[in-house]
Amino acid sequence: MMQSAGCRTLRLVQLPCATLRATRRARSTRSVSTRALQNSRRPLSNSVSRSFSTQPSRCYAASKEVKFTVDNYPNVKRDARFSQLTREDVDHFKGILSSPSSVVYAEDDASELEGFNTDWVRKYRGKSQLVLKPKTVEEVSEILKYCSKRNLAVVPQGGNTGLVGGSVPVFDEIVVSLSSMNSxxxxxxxxxxxxxxxxxxxxxxxxxxxxxxxxxxxxxxxxxxxxxxxxxxxxxxxxxxxxxxxxxxxxxxxxxxxxxxxxxxxxxxxxxxxxxxxxxxxxxxxxxxxxxxxxxxxxCPRRSNAVHTAYFGLTSFSQVKKAFIKAKRDLGEILSAFELMDGLTQDLYHTATKKPYPLDSRYPFHILIETSGSNADHDMAKLEAFLEQVMGEEIVADGTLAQDKSQAEELWKWREGLPEACAHWGGTYKYDVSVPLNEFYTLVEDCRKRFEEAGLVGGTTNESKPVVGVVGWGHMGDSNLHLNVPVRWYDKQVEKLLEPWVYEWIQKRKGSISAEHGLGFAKRDYVQYSRDATALEIMRRVKKTFDPQGIMNPYKYIPMDA
Amino acid sequence: MMQSAGCRTLRLVQLPCATLRATRRARSTRSVSTRALQNSRRPLSNSVSRSFSTQPSRCYAASKEVKFTVDNYPNVKRDARFSQLTREDVDHFKGILSSPSSVVYAEDDASELEGFNTDWVRKYRGKSQLVLKPKTVEEVSEILKYCSKRNLAVVPQGGNTGLVGGSVPVFDEIVVSLSSMNSxxxxxxxxxxxxxxxxxxxxxxxxxxxxxxxxxxxxxxxxxxxxxxxxxxxxxxxxxxxxxxxxxxxxxxxxxxxxxxxxxxxxxxxxxxxxxxxxxxxxxxxxxxxxxxxxxxxxCPRRSNAVHTAYFGLTSFSQVKKAFIKAKRDLGEILSAFELMDGLTQDLYHTATKKPYPLDSRYPFHILIETSGSNADHDMAKLEAFLEQVMGEEIVADGTLAQDKSQAEELWKWREGLPEACAHWGGTYKYDVSVPLNEFYTLVEDCRKRFEEAGLVGGTTNESKPVVGVVGWGHMGDSNLHLNVPVRWYDKQVEKLLEPWVYEWIQKRKGSISAEHGLGFAKRDYVQYSRDATALEIMRRVKKTFDPQGIMNPYKYIPMDA
Structure with a gap:
């Protein structure tokens, strides 16, 4: 179906062992490999930096006890206005909730509480003694009415998959889990x-x-x-x-x-x-x-009849921007993903997985484009026309179109497998930021330069240096960049080069220090880099309007003191 | 390009005198015809009902003075907490605004004030003595800082094109017009x-x-x-x-x-x-x-390269729903409008304009579908496939596809010319509501039955009856129905049949009494039909959080007393 454009030819991907795409998003695929552990001079710890997220790794970290948040952050003090939970409180909750299993109390069963106290990235751990699992909105109402009366602090919890410590207690807040309201x-x-x-x-x-x-x-x-x-x-x-x-x-x-x-x-x-x-x-x-x-x-939108996936190599970020403009123009209403991965990310994935590159060469930039539409023939025709354009005008250097679902899934791995690939050498300093497209990749370049000048970069082979490299990928269609610094060990020198430099860099460009992960506990004290004092003051007023006692998810989100 | 489907053939529209679509949306086309005046037993007045909107008609109403809102609604009292404007206040504003033309004061030039005091539908008229036209955000800030200090009430005003009296003063509020901030x-x-x-x-x-x-x-x-x-x-x-x-x-x-x-x-x-x-x-x-x-x-989205417009006739509302589902499925990402017009609306437009119907027959329901996409051939192919489907399955009875821009504009008139067509006989009782799609058209049927049972419907010919008919059209794709009752004269009997019946009907279906026009002055006292006491109480808290003195656009939006 594809036509060659100019001197370049388009190859069809022939990738071995295609696995189901559903699998690559499952939690079980996120474990850190044994090799990562061996290479790690200093083991992953929860105390390095408030903005540091360890690579999600339940199976690795399960062997280590997560430190209590209050021990990692001794400056954060329990708000003395909140009452201490009593046995009478627990009895009250048992009385208002319809099912005995809706009340999990530490004195009855401490083991079940652990999963509710510890966050998914195993960086934050609270000391809650009580989890409530209401089954109806009326039960939630009764719980909060009582907590409000008694001044008991509360943490609402969903799937507890957040990356910023927002869904677990810091001290002894009561966890209200929504897991029993699932219809x-x-x-x-x-x-x-x-x-x-x-x-x-x-x-x-x-x-x-x-x-x-x-x-x-x-x-x-x-x-x-x-x-x-x-x-x-x-x-x-x-x-x-x-x-x-x-x-x-x-x-x-x-x-x-x-x-x-x-x-x-x-x-x-x-x-x-x-x-x-x-x-x-x-x-x-x-x-x-x-x-x-x-x-x-x-x-909810209708399911698309047709989904197509293409992967390209480009020689510069200015070409990436051109390709983005052309994709928006030619693919228009069917464009459903425009993901950017820099060349080094692809090297890391290649090294970590030993998989052959999708294209003959590795380029400074790669993009993954997905279309979703109601007519497969039309969508393929649009994609082919787009390809001919961008290759004819030498905007992209090479590209490949997945011919079936499993090939598409293989291509997606070169984007979605990156968090794991980065963690391969030990750990990763991660930033989830929004940056205006004009300077989208400049943050990575500036950061890389900073580390190279400091002589801290060892690549994938020099094991005497902490930093493997500075890489960037992200949802370029949404201006959402993931800046990652994969390291062999956590290093104060590295941290000092990163913070507050990254936040200041973002602030100067009017970017966002949290594009999609939120603030939670991790970024509460950094929000001023993205929102000014006026906005924060209005936010405090909004918070007080809805929660005058401050019992809802305290110690997080925004600082309540100016 | 079109293929015949079953026994039906698709015709290409051949409409005379196509005019530019831009024109049909211009304000000047909204005037009520002379015939409407002649047929009107009781002239259009501003005092009929708070929910009644006269058909926008500057050229008609220009000959009549608009009554002051306070005279039409004597129960609404000026809030005594607000200060009265003084000459010193005006001098202060002259001092803080950079341009002399930014201050329009009644004692200097009363005539210019009239346009700011009277709303676009000429139903509401305030008594403001002062209009301010700041040129910068800093000037707006200085104005409000002063108004807040002095407790002077303020009405922000944009283009003053609202339909619910939200943008004009009720009493002597200062108008802050944004017209000089237009870069x-x-x-x-x-x-x-x-x-x-x-x-x-x-x-x-x-x-x-x-x-x-x-x-x-x-x-x-x-x-x-x-x-x-x-x-x-x-x-x-x-x-x-x-x-x-x-x-x-x-x-x-x-x-x-x-x-x-x-x-x-x-x-x-x-x-x-x-x-x-x-x-x-x-x-x-x-x-x-x-x-x-x-x-x-x-x-802002990219401009679509291709726009197609089609017009169909259908025999029942259940067929309309089927067509909507098929359109969402087959046209998917290119569907940009799905507008419903009942048969009677098309009769009214036909009678008022003397234009031939777009199809050979007039059907109980008509829909107008527009697609916007990046590839004209693809979009046309999708539209044709959709047409063959819906005609093959006898979901639509007849249809026509515009072949060029002017034909598309002619077809759009059968949808967008409806407000004017309804006003042709004198005036219209208008409701802009959201109704779940399952009962989308039932409101019109129920309302029609109500008027027929009351013996008030005279059709287009029986001039002894007030009601011409009960019609419905709207943005079906958004569940947004415009229920219209065109009348020869305004009649208390008609009003009593409509209100609060319409609002109660909407409330029972959890619809919205204001889908897109807002609340303003007109619907402040009806909002409880769409939002419950809890929501309204929270809204009052939000209002007080941002505007503790209540100086911003008072007497409107939501009732501030429970």
Whole structure:
């Protein structure tokens, strides 16, 4: 089907051992290899830096005890206004919750609590003595009414897959888990509107919708564990944002419980409703600080009949920008992903996995383009025309189009396998930032230069240097860059070069220090790099309006003192 | 290009005298014909009902003086907490605004004030003595700082094209017009992000973008006059929402001035930014009640290379629903409009304009479908395939595809000319509502039955009856129905049959009493039909958080007393 363009030829990928794409997003694929451990001079620790995320690695870290957050951050003090939990409180909760299994108390069963106290990246660990798993919005309301009366602090928890420590307690906050509220309430195939409990797992919602020829407008790596309520309360971004927009546009309504137990039933199913303040918007991205989302209604797009995936090599970032403009123009309405990976990321993946490069050569930049449309022939024709254009004009140097699903999945691995590949040498300093496209890649270049000048970069072979390299990839279609510094060991010199330099760099470009991961505990004290004092003051007012006692998810999100 | 399907043939439209589509949306086309005046037993008045909107008709109503809102609604009292404007206040404003023309004071020039005091539908008229036209955000800040100190009430005003009396004073509030803040600040062709002043006229922004191969993600009838800041502050819906989503998804940032003069500079240009509460969302749709939007940043889609328009006849609403599902499936990503018009609307348009019907027969339902895509051949092929399907399965009874731009414009008139056609007999009772698709048209049927049973319907010929008919049309793709009751004269019997019946009907279906027009002054006291007491109480808290003195756009939006 492909035509050659100029002197270049387009190859069809012939990749061995294609595995299911669903697998590559499963949590089990995220483990750090044994080799990573061997190469690590200083073992992964939770105390290096507040902005450091260890590579998600349950199987590795399971062998080590996670340090308590309060020990890592001794400056953070328990708010003395909050009451201490008593046996009477626990008895009260047992009385208001319909099922005995809805109350998990440390004095009854300490082991089950651990999973709720420790976050997914095993960096934060709280000391909660009580987890409550309400089954209805009324039960959530009764819980919060009581907590409010007693001044007991609360952490709402969904799938606990966040990367910034937002969903686990810091001290002894009560965990309210939404895991027992996991029913689809309704789906309308004509309008595409889904109404469901907050505790429905994203993948379950997506599967339910796929059977009905629709998809959830959000997709992300943790889909097998994360809850849709958590997605909404953290305003998750992910892989489909380029095409379907943010949750602020697709979520039509929320059901939420305010800290005083008031139930806000705003589960609208209408695309248009201009009747006063759009309250749900305040809850989207509020990270559990103003109430607990117990249900959502969301507009779901139809499932695309055809999905195509292409992978390209380019010689410079200015060519990448040209390709992006052409893709937006020629692929227009079917463009569903435009992912950038720099050459070094591909080297790391190649070295770590021993897989052959998808193209004959490795280029300074690679992009992965996906289209999703209603007509396979049309989409393929558009993609071919785009390819001829960008190759004819020498915007891309080489490219390959996946011919079937398994080839597409293999190509996607060169993008989605990067977090794992980076962790191969020991660990990674990770930043999830938004940068205006004009300077999208400059952050990586500037950072790389910084480390090279400091003589800290050893590449993949020189084991005497801490830094393997400085790499960047990301959802370029959304201006969302993942700056990663893979290291052999955690090193104070490296940390000092990174912070606050990265945040200052972002601030100068009016970027965002947290594009999609949120603030949680990890970035509370860095938010001023992206939002000014006025915005923060208004945020504090909003917080106080909804949660005057401050019992919801304390110690996180934004600093409550100016 | 078209293939016949079954026993039906598809005709190409041959419509005479095609006029430019731009014209059909211009304000000048909205005048009520002389015949409408002659047939009107009781002249259009402003006192009939708070929910009644006269058909926009500057040239008709210009001959009549608009009654003051306070005379029409004597129960609404001026809030005694607000100060009275003094000559010293005016002198102060003259001192802080850079240009003498920025201050329009009644004692200097009363005539210019009239246009700012009277709303576009000439139903509401305030008694403001002062209009301020700041040129910068700093001037807006100085104005509000002073008003706040002096407790002077303020009405922000954009293009003053609203339909619910939200943009004009009720009493003596100071009008702050954004008309002198009308510059494009920046546009990035790679990301498609436009940053501009709030006072930029929507059509100007769209023209600017079209020259750069993009479009504004919003389009509506008043585009020639309305301001983008007003669009954002009223969360305008319009014609492109089906395709590009709501402003909550496309607006990336706002610059706004709070009632105390604080400038919130939240003009983000990033698609992803999860750093605290998304404050701009509170401003979108707040209708000037919490501050003044002075600038916006917005994500603009690329202009489509190809636009196709088709018009169909269908025999029942259940067939319409089937066609909608098929359109979503087969046209998918290129579907940009799915507009419903019932048969009677087409009769009214036919009678009022004497134009021949687009199809051989008039059907109980007609739909207008528009596609916008990047490849004309592909889009046409999709449309043809869709047509063969829906005609083969007898979902649609007949259809026609426009062959060029002027034919498309002629077809669009059968949808966009309906407000004018309804007003042809005198006036129209209008409701802009959202209804779940399952019962989308039932409201019209139920309402029609009600009037027929009451013996009030005279059709287009029986001049002894007030009601011409009960008709419905709307943006079906967005569940947005326009219920219209064209009448020969305004009649208390008609009003009593309509209200509160329509609102109660909507409330039972969890619809919205204001899909896209907002609340303003007209619907403040009806909002409880769409939002419950809890939501309203939270809204009051939000209002007080941003505007503790209540000086911003008082007497409107939501009732501040429970």
């Amino acid at each position: 689809i309430r309704s789906f309308d195939e004509v309008s595409g509107v889904l109404v469901c409990d907050a505790g429905v797992i994203l993948e379950s919602a997506d599967s339910y919708l796929r059977e009905r020829n629709h998809i959830f407008p959000l997709d992300l790596g943790a889909k097998g564990s994360c809850h849709v309520g958590g997605n909404v309360s953290t305003n998750a971004g992910g892989l489909r944002l380029l095409r379907y927009g943010s949750l602020h546009g697709t979520v039509l309504g929320v059901e939420a419980v305010l800290p005083d137990g008031t139930i806000l039933n705003d589960l609208q199913t209408l695309r248009k409703n201009n009747t006063g303040f759009d309250l749900k918007q305040v809850f989207i991205g509020s990270e559990g600080t103003i109430g607990i989302i117990t249900g959502i209604s969301i507009l | 494009i600040r920046s546009f990035d062709e790679v990301s498609g992000v436009l940053v501009c002043d709030a006072g930029v006229i929507l059509e100007s922004a769209d023209s600017y973008l079209r020259e750069r191969n993009h479009i504004f993600p919003l389009d509506l009838g008043a585009k020639g006059s309305c301001h983008v800041g007003g669009n954002v502050s009223t969360n305008a819906g319009g014609l492109r929402l089906l395709r590009y989503g709501s402003l909550h998804g496309t607006v990336l940032g706002v610059e706004a001035v709070l009632p105390d003069g604080t400038i919130l500079n939240d003009l983000q240009t990033l698609r992803k930014n999860n750093t605290g509460f998304d404050l701009k969302q509170v401003f979108i749709g707040s209708e000037g009640t919490i501050g003044i939007i002075t600038g916006i940043s917005i994500l």
